[in-house]
Amino acid sequence: MASAPAQRLWQRRLVLTLLLAPALLWLFALIVLPHIDLALLSFRARSAPRHYQPSLNQYATFFAEPLYWHIFVRTALLSAAATALTLVIAFPIAWVITKVAQGRASALLFVVCLIPFWVSETVRALGWLILLRESGVLPALLVRLGITAVPVELLYHDATILTGLVYTSLLFMVVPLVSSLESLDNSLIEAAYDLGANGLAILRDIVIPHAAPGITAGCIVVFMLTLGNYLTPNLLGGKNSQWFTELIYTQFIVRFNWEQGAAFGFLLLALSTSMVALGLRLSGQRFVDVMRRS
Amino acid sequence: MTTPDLEVDCLVKRFADHSAVDDLSFTVERGSFFSILGPSGCGKTTLLRMIAGFIAPDSGDIRIGGRSMQAVAPNRRPVNMVFQQLALFPMMSVGENVAFGLARRGMAKEERGRRAAAMLERVSLAGAAHKRVDELSGGQRQRVAIARSLVLEPTLLLLDEPLGALDLKLREHMKIELKQLQAAFGTTFVYITHDQSEALVLSDHVAVMNRGRFEQRGTPQDLYYQPATAFVAGFVGANNRIAGRVVRSVGDVAEVATAQGWHVHARTSGAVAPGAAVEAFVRPEVAVLERDAALLPKEHPHHAGAVQSLLFDGANSAVLLTEELSRFEFRVALPQTGRFADLRVGERIFFSFDPARAICFAAAAAAPH
Numbered sequence: 001m002a003s004a005p006a007q008r009l010w011q012r013r014l015v016l017t018l019l020l021a022p023a024l025l026w027l028f029a030l031i032v033l034p035h036i037d038l039a040l041l042s043f044r045a046r047s048a049p050r051h052y053q054p055s056l057n058q059y060a061t062f063f064a065e066p067l068y069w070h071i072f073v074r075t076a077l078l079s080a081a082a083t084a085l086t087l088v089i090a091f092p093i094a095w096v097i098t099k100v101a102q103g104r105a106s107a108l109l110f111v112v113c114l115i116p117f118w119v120s121e122t123v124r125a126l127g128w129l130i131l132l133r134e135s136g137v138l139p140a141l142l143v144r145l146g147i148t149a150v151p152v153e154l155l156y157h158d159a160t161i162l163t164g165l166v167y168t169s170l171l172f173m174v175v176p177l178v179s180s181l182e183s184l185d186n187s188l189i190e191a192a193y194d195l196g197a198n199g200l201a202i203l204r205d206i207v208i209p210h211a212a213p214g215i216t217a218g219c220i221v222v223f224m225l226t227l228g229n230y231l232t233p234n235l236l237g238g239k240n241s242q243w244f245t246e247l248i249y250t251q252f253i254v255r256f257n258w259e260q261g262a263a264f265g266f267l268l269l270a271l272s273t274s275m276v277a278l279g280l281r282l283s284g285q286r287f288v289d290v291m292r293r294s
Numbered sequence: 295m296t297t298p299d300l301e302v303d304c305l306v307k308r309f310a311d312h313s314a315v316d317d318l319s320f321t322v323e324r325g326s327f328f329s330i331l332g333p334s335g336c337g338k339t340t341l342l343r344m345i346a347g348f349i350a351p352d353s354g355d356i357r358i359g360g361r362s363m364q365a366v367a368p369n370r371r372p373v374n375m376v377f378q379q380l381a382l383f384p385m386m387s388v389g390e391n392v393a394f395g396l397a398r399r400g401m402a403k404e405e406r407g408r409r410a411a412a413m414l415e416r417v418s419l420a421g422a423a424h425k426r427v428d429e430l431s432g433g434q435r436q437r438v439a440i441a442r443s444l445v446l447e448p449t450l451l452l453l454d455e456p457l458g459a460l461d462l463k464l465r466e467h468m469k470i471e472l473k474q475l476q477a478a479f480g481t482t483f484v485y486i487t488h489d490q491s492e493a494l495v496l497s498d499h500v501a502v503m504n505r506g507r508f509e510q511r512g513t514p515q516d517l518y519y520q521p522a523t524a525f526v527a528g529f530v531g532a533n534n535r536i537a538g539r540v541v542r543s544v545g546d547v548a549e550v551a552t553a554q555g556w557h558v559h560a561r562t563s564g565a566v567a568p569g570a571a572v573e574a575f576v577r578p579e580v581a582v583l584e585r586d587a588a589l590l591p592k593e594h595p596h597h598a599g600a601v602q603s604l605l606f607d608g609a610n611s612a613v614l615l616t617e618e619l620s621r622f623e624f625r626v627a628l629p630q631t632g633r634f635a636d637l638r639v640g641e642r643i644f645f646s647f648d649p650a651r652a653i654c655f656a657a658a659a660a661a662p663h
Binding site: 185187188190191192193194195196197198201205206209210 | 346348368369370373374375377378379381382383384385386394395398399442443446
């Protein structure tokens, strides 16, 4: 017969397993299972109707076709640019929320960042369409102010896509930055100032090292969201967007070539994983620390 | 005569509803240890932050080493501050912490490493340069914080209750260490605290601050034996505070009657007319105890009381008596000889004190809070 402490341990394990069960089930059914299936799909080729054999054809197609390559690299670079831009814009916002605004003003600012997320991403993107299209608000304003002679089309540029992506991602950068800046003791800033540092030195030596986990976490989240975003590049960039997720969509839905789509999906996964790993390596951080501290 | 390291001239700082610093003027001599002692909210932190440059005064001037600090930013003042929570940089090693200010002055890496190591040696932390801040004990961190400031050779070192976060034993130890450090470096220290024992032990001069003003400035001995106001008498050291009215005055000794009818005698500070409301202060160690009233000094008035509680604290032991006539609670220090170690609660005992060593002030609105 088991001793009492051993039985208690067993009971605690059972409770823990039951509590974790929904999350594990969700992870398994919606993430692991489909990915196993996609992996199998991506590594096979149809030899005859209803007959398949293992193959690397899909991956070979990707490397052989320059257009696919081009879109892949372009998506990665634009996502990185959007992430960097989001960081540069979100940092002052987070700074004002945590260190400048007091009490209610600070809470209010945070809510202002949150409000756009009460409407769906589609509606937000349509808002940009209303503002930026040739017959829209901003081109008309530019004509009225005499800056341009005729209304210009502001949609379908890379800058438009970047604007939309930054706007969509801002909150996901602000939240981890706010939580990491909140834990920064103001007296550290004062001490550095007292010891002769100017604003730039304080930012470089005190604030950024302290906020590094928050910065990394925000960048990871924003980069992944941007890379996998379909709606915003598609609506704001139109035909010119050339976003990698659109290739995947085309393969699955338009071409009905699930094998090729699955291969593209895995390439995108590999891209995001390696970029995140590279970012962590460059900033000298560990993934577990970043996720725990932010 | 050398210029004082710190001259404060008619300094005023008002916040929305009150004056934090109310028309304050004082000087601090070179190489001295100057403490500002006051309860929380008396304005001492505001004063210190104005000297450091974090708060701009409404009016008045601060001169450090003879130079006016108006429009001089904190990072350009010849002043460094040791913060209450020390504010060591956790993202840097101990050596980098100490070298931080030197790096900001553009000193070469080798030179500042050498100076930081030399400074750490002077505060008995030789070889700790590569440690992380969180590997140090509370006392060691304290020394790093002081080293980080002193390595810049400031005219003035400001200390904002740096011992507040330490436990009692370490605090006692750090008091001695701070005093020795100040003597060794010869830097002028301006220290703020609400702990009267820290101020008395450490300082050459102490200013007692209350409601934005200095109640009294002087040596620790002056404050203790010659308090200038009722606030100082109540705030510095233990004191029995007896409120009453003057019945008559003989020379500079007044007879004070409490509302309950207990009569005590005390030296007056300033003119006190008969009938005036006063507060008399008697230190616990001034009173003497006897079981037999006949053994008390003949020349001093005698009082009787019952032992209410015994407050044993080694050398600081005291007994709390209830005076017979008025039920007034009166604290008397127990002699170090252990003569009254056998006192029992409820026992009747006699006590007296020299009126010349007790002091009374006209009762002011400004009572200690």
